[in-house]
Amino acid sequence: MTDPAKPLRVVCLGGGWTAIYLARSLRKAIKRGDVELTIVSRDNFHTFHGFIAEMLTGKVSPTNITSPVRRLFPPARFHNAEIKSVDVEQRTVTTSRLLDGKEQVLEYDHLVVALGSIDDLSRYPGIAQHAFQLKTFADNFRVRNHLLSMLELAEIETDPVERQRLLTFIVVGGGFGGVEVATELMDYFRRLARKEYSGIDPADLRVLLVHSGERILPELATRQPKLIGYAERTIAKGGVEVLTGTRITAATRDEAILSDGTVVPTRSIISSSGTALSPLLDLMPYERDARGRVITDENVRVPGTDNVWAAGDCAAVPHPQGGTCPAVAIYGMYGGRQIGRNIVRQLEGKPLKPFTFAGLGDACSLGRRKAVSHLKGLRFYGLPAWILWRLFFWWFVPTRERKADILFDWLMAPFFGRDIVGVRVATPFGLRREHYETGQAVVRQGEVGQQIYVIASGSAEIVRETPDGEVVVTGLGAGDHFGEKAVFEETRRTATVRATSPLEVLSLGQAEARALAETIQTFGAAVRELPNEPEHNPAPLPGDAAPVTPAG
Numbered sequence: 403m404t405d406p407a408k409p410l411r412v413v414c415l416g417g418g419w420t421a422i423y424l425a426r427s428l429r430k431a432i433k434r435g436d437v438e439l440t441i442v443s444r445d446n447f448h449t450f451h452g453f454i455a456e457m458l459t460g461k462v463s464p465t466n467i468t469s470p471v472r473r474l475f476p477p478a479r480f481h482n483a484e485i486k487s488v489d490v491e492q493r494t495v496t497t498s499r500l501l502d503g504k505e506q507v508l509e510y511d512h513l514v515v516a517l518g519s520i521d522d523l524s525r526y527p528g529i530a531q532h533a534f535q536l537k538t539f540a541d542n543f544r545v546r547n548h549l550l551s552m553l554e555l556a557e558i559e560t561d562p563v564e565r566q567r568l569l570t571f572i573v574v575g576g577g578f579g580g581v582e583v584a585t586e587l588m589d590y591f592r593r594l595a596r597k598e599y600s601g602i603d604p605a606d607l608r609v610l611l612v613h614s615g616e617r618i619l620p621e622l623a624t625r626q627p628k629l630i631g632y633a634e635r636t637i638a639k640g641g642v643e644v645l646t647g648t649r650i651t652a653a654t655r656d657e658a659i660l661s662d663g664t665v666v667p668t669r670s671i672i673s674s675s676g677t678a679l680s681p682l683l684d685l686m687p688y689e690r691d692a693r694g695r696v697i698t699d700e701n702v703r704v705p706g707t708d709n710v711w712a713a714g715d716c717a718a719v720p721h722p723q724g725g726t727c728p729a730v731a732i733y734g735m736y737g738g739r740q741i742g743r744n745i746v747r748q749l750e751g752k753p754l755k756p757f758t759f760a761g762l763g764d765a766c767s768l769g770r771r772k773a774v775s776h777l778k779g780l781r782f783y784g785l786p787a788w789i790l791w792r793l794f795f796w797w798f799v800p801t802r803e804r805k806a807d808i809l810f811d812w813l814m815a816p817f818f819g820r821d822i823v824g825v826r827v828a829t830p831f832g833l834r835r836e837h838y839e840t841g842q843a844v845v846r847q848g849e850v851g852q853q854i855y856v857i858a859s860g861s862a863e864i865v866r867e868t869p870d871g872e873v874v875v876t877g878l879g880a881g882d883h884f885g886e887k888a889v890f891e892e893t894r895r896t897a898t899v900r901a902t903s904p905l906e907v908l909s910l911g912q913a914e915a916r917a918l919a920e921t922i923q924t925f926g927a928a929v930r931e932l933p934n935e936p937e938h939n940p941a942p943l944p945g946d947a948a949p950v951t952p953a954g
């Protein structure tokens with residue numbers, strides 16, 4: 403029960419756009435002592451997605467697309483932890499701290515659900531293991547460094563096939579995000595090839611934009627189809643290969659497989675399509691729409707409650723012109739602001755006010771200082787649209803210092819070039835899941851071995867390459883492992899292991915495999931000795947000095 407003598411306790415799940423505008427609209431009420439707002443998020447910073455393409459391509463320094471929440475939310479409180487569960491009966495939220503999982507319970511009078519969205523990692527085999535995502539700052543930082551490392555590797559690669567693989571980049575999803583990334587990448591790579599990577603021929607660079615719909619930029623299809631035509635022509639001139647009506651059906655370490663059967667050798671698949679919703683929503687008893695979003699009424703409140711609100715990507719908020727609001731930042735902002743205003747109105751005993759924001763317009767950058775945009779019904783193309791796009795997004799950067807930092811980056815880049823430091827973040831190899839399609843090699847005979855593998859599902863065969871051709875040594879299935887000899891004895895792979903069906907393997911890095919084998923004797927014995935079991939140890943082939951072990 404709410405105690406009128408105490409401030410109203412509002413807990414906001416998530417620290418994104420919705421939370422920022424909620425905090426702004428509740429600022430006065432917090433200062434008056436009427437409301438106590440606690441924002442819970444796993445990140446102590448906000449990521450500005452509007453400039454992701456600029457960050458990936460060195461126009462903006464990586465951390466300049468983030469803003470510290472400690473300067474965004476006050477006087478609201480900030481609780482930096484993972485949200486674990488919500489008990490709507492008890493009106494509590496349980497969080498666990500990131501250090502060691504220690505739990506805390508927060509009590510609330512009002513709950514704001516603003517959890518945003520997550521990447522859908524179930525869309526095709528291999529997406530989780532081999533495709534890059536653009537959602538979190540860490541995702542984006544990884545992509546940025548990966549792109550530079552591809553150029554470094556390509557410049558010194560002597561095998562033309564591998565070189566082309568390194569210089570082929572696939573962007574999946576032809577919405578605003580995918581188009582901006584693909585077009586900026588093409589421009590960036592060509593610029594770097596001309597200026598800094600003299601060993602790379604710009605003609606070898608390929609950026610493919612794969613889009614399942616018949617036309618790119620579906621966000622503009624009903625409202626501004628003319629802008630799509632301009633965008634299509636501009637993108638084609640810029641050299642990005644657009645594959646519409648095409649899906650990616652599998653991603654592996656070495657290639658992307660497309661729905662028309664084309665296999666594109668690449669080490670860079672960047673995914674900019676397909677979102678899912680936080681599993682936390684499943685813990686709440688509120689009605690959801692067909693996309694899984696929490697349904698709200700026109701006042702942005704969850705029907706059947708008087709103290710639960712939802713906005714942003716995770717909510718189906720009625721749009722004033724019909725339908726529901728799209729999952730873009732500006733609707734999260736205005737939704738958060740309306741929730742704050744209505745909480746205060748409810749506290750003051752006034753009737754709630756409906757959400758009336760109907761949108762300002764859209765803008766999409768197309769690289770090479772061109773864009774398409776529309777604002778309040780007016781259409782813009784080319785350079786004017788690009789200036790509008792940049793100014794519009796810059797205006798919404800949520801802190802003044804980041805606005806200044808970004809402006810500084812933009813002003814300096816023409817004089818000193820872009821930021822092209824590829825930071826190698828030392829991560830241990832660890833345990834990874836990898837996906838392979840039928841016929842693909844997991845390890846190749848003669849390679850230096852750096853991982854051992856366990857088959858999680860699917861089948862494979864061990865093949866010896868001999869002067870007389872290939873000899874299939876044996877088949878492998880779920881639970882079998884291979885690759886130990888090269889890892890433990892530091893020899894080259896003695897055979898190739900190739901998938902004979904779609905294959906999921908767990909791979910364990912050399913250092914980790916050795917540490918485990920030394921520490922857990924049964925593990926060590928299993929991975930070292932199983933290859934000598936009869937079914938994995940067929941008779942030596944002619945000319946073999948030592949018995950064959952699976953893909954050593």
Ligand SMILES: Cc1cc2nc3c(=O)[nH]c(=O)nc-3n(C[C@H](O)[C@H](O)[C@H](O)COP(=O)(O)OP(=O)(O)OC[C@H]3O[C@@H](n4cnc5c(N)ncnc54)[C@H](O)[C@@H]3O)c2cc1C
Pocket residue numbers: 415416417418419420421442443444445451452454483484485486516517518519536537578579674680682713714715716729730731732734
């Ligand atoms: C690559 C990309 C490009 C985009 N480009 C644009 C663009 O150009 N223009 C545009 O308008 N929109 C763009 N968007 C969409 C825009 O970013 C979202 O619509 C907006 O961020 C939604 O705001 P939100 O408040 O709903 O959620 P978010 O801003 O996503 O915030 C969700 C918050 O919840 C937190 N959270 C979630 N689960 C937990 C948990 N279990 N524990 C703790 N914290 C949790 C997250 O850390 C985060 O702080 C883009 C999105 C992406 C991914």
